Amino acid sequence: MSLSAVLARIDENFAHFVEKLDSFSRIPGISAEPAPSPALADSAARVCEMMREVGLLGVRVMELEGAHPYAYGEWLQRPGAPTLLLYAHHDVQPTGRDERWLSPPFEPEIRDGRMYGRGVVDDKAGVLSHLAAIAAWMQETGALPCNVKFIVEGEEETGSEHLEEFLAAHAELLAADCILLTDTANLDTGIPSITTRLRGLVGADIKVRGLKGPLHSGMWGGPVPDPVMALVKILARLTDAEGEVAIPGFWDEVREPSPEQREQLNSLPFDAADFKRDAGMLEGMEFSGSPSATVYEKLWFRPVLSINGLISVPVDGASNQITDSAQARVSIRLVPDQDPERCRDLLVEALRAEPPFGVEVEVEPGPAAIWWSTEAQGPAFEAAARAMELGFDKPCTFIGCGGTIPFVTPFARVLGGIPAVLLGLEDPACAAHAENESLHLGDWRKGMRATAALYEELREVLGGPLQEL
Ligand SMILES: [Zn+2]
Structure with a gap:
């Protein structure tokens, strides 16, 4: 009975929350700036202000040395009911190439049912989904169906470096009975999705040197090998003809679906x-990876290698030379049950093994982040x-995410x-992290309704019947 009134209240309040999102998204809380940053202090303070407005208690900014501020609020007025720990983040990505934005990144604009602006979908709408659900419950019933603790992080976009320390402290x-992390994607517009697995990530930088300096390729080429070619050969042997990782031992721990x-x-x-259109694949481009695996399997259940950076001599200004050195950055997304340290060691070993022509190879190991998965x-x-x-x-669909989200582990x-x-x-279409990031407003309203319903559904399954307050 009360849920339908709560949902109706969400619809009534929606325009008000669109305004709130507009105003919140004008704060340029880019966490790539060093802490302390005035914009992130403002942004955390704004979250606290909005938490108080909807009736959360114990609201405060929480700090940790070297980290951007966290905002925290709670409502624990229902003894015996389960407690949900809600998570979202208030920091945003840098704006990228400003000339590519069709409207300024920190001046949100609504076009064709979408709000455009940096951080609108990632993750300010996530913060406000919970606040809208809480507001509607409070206005309609004066209470929430369960207890909530809401933590809003300020450094997710830079890898949640201090989160584990913060949580441990x-x-x-x-402490809670269930965590709701609101910062992932739906399979498609209008299709509600719960993410049940994420890939991990390992990487390494490689530098190849073979000569004391560049040489005339006519005077020396032939007997004198090309170090850039050596690097290309090293990179090429990391994958097979289909583009699958070909490092010995790398697939040993991969769990088949x-x-x-x-x-x-x-x-x-x-x-x-x-899919090809959304990816921006050019006409004639084919899928990589084993033809026996589906696209979702390739994205969520299989490791994949990417060459993220490559330097030798820029083509502009290149002459007929043998170049003395070259470098590259390589990363591999991991899946259950791959051990990140072991995989990074295998990558490093493969980069160092049998250097073509005896070139000097220097490898600097990079990150090793673990995958995450849960049985839904x-x-x-x-x-x-x-x-x-x-x-x-x-x-609702249960999906994977090919990316690596550091806050889950x-x-x-x-x-x-x-x-x-x-969720x-x-x-x-949202272009999170890119220029012209946007939020589908229709899905946002649906997401708020789902969130409000979720509080009640979770109370029922985790805590039994509702006690009168
Ligand atoms: Zn995010």
Whole structure:
């Protein structure tokens, strides 16, 4: 009974929250700036102000040496009911190439049902989804169906470097029965999705040197090998003809999708032409990777190698020379059950092995971040799927994410074992992290409705019947 009134209230309040998002998105809280940054202090303070407005208690900015500020608020007025730990982040990515923005990044503009601006979808709409759901419950019933603790981080976009330390320092304050992390994507516009796996990441830089200086390729070429060619050969042997990682031992720990997972992957909608268009693949481009694996399997269940950087001599100004040195940065996305340290060692070893022509090879190991996955089973996930379906009026899909989100593993480690439900508002058109980032306003309203329903669904499955206050 009260849920339908709460949902109606969300609809009524929607225009007000669009204004709030507009105003919040004018704060240029770019976390790539060194801490302390005045914009991130403003942004954390704004989150606190909005938390107080909707009725959260114990609201405060929380600091940790060297980290951008966290905003925290809670509502723990329902004894015996479960406690949800809500997570979102208030920092944003840098704006990239300003001339590519069709409207200024920190002056949000609505065009064709989408709001454009830096941070609107990633993750300011995530922050406000919860605040809108909380506001509607408070206005309609004077209370929330369960207890909540809301933590809004200020450095997600730079890798959540201090998050684990922060969580460990406040483990008691943040203890909960379930975590809702609102910062991921939906499979498509209008299709509610819960993310159940993320890839990990390892990397390394390689520098190849073979000569004391550049040489005339006519006078010396032939007997004197080309160090740039040596680097290209080293890079080429890392993958096979299909583009799959070909480093010995690299696939040993890769867990194949189970028959159920495969069936689930095959049930997801997929259109190759749309996918290629969304990716910006040029006419005639084919998919890489084993032809026996589907696109979703390649994205979520298989490792992939990328060459992220490559330097020798710029083509402009190049002459007929043998270049003395070259360098590259290589990274590989990892999947369950690959061990990041072991995979990084294998990558480093492969880069160093048998240098062509005896060139000097220097390898600097890079990051080693672990993948994350959860079994989307049990009452919390069933409740989440029901709430998402209710909010979006479409069945909920369980998806993977090919990217690496550093904040999930710290939560899993420190708060050990409680279910973590990952949801969010990104869609294929949202251009998060790129120029012209945008939020689909229709999906945002649906996301708020789903969030409000989720609080009640989770209270029911985790905490039993509602006690009168
Ligand atoms: Zn984000």
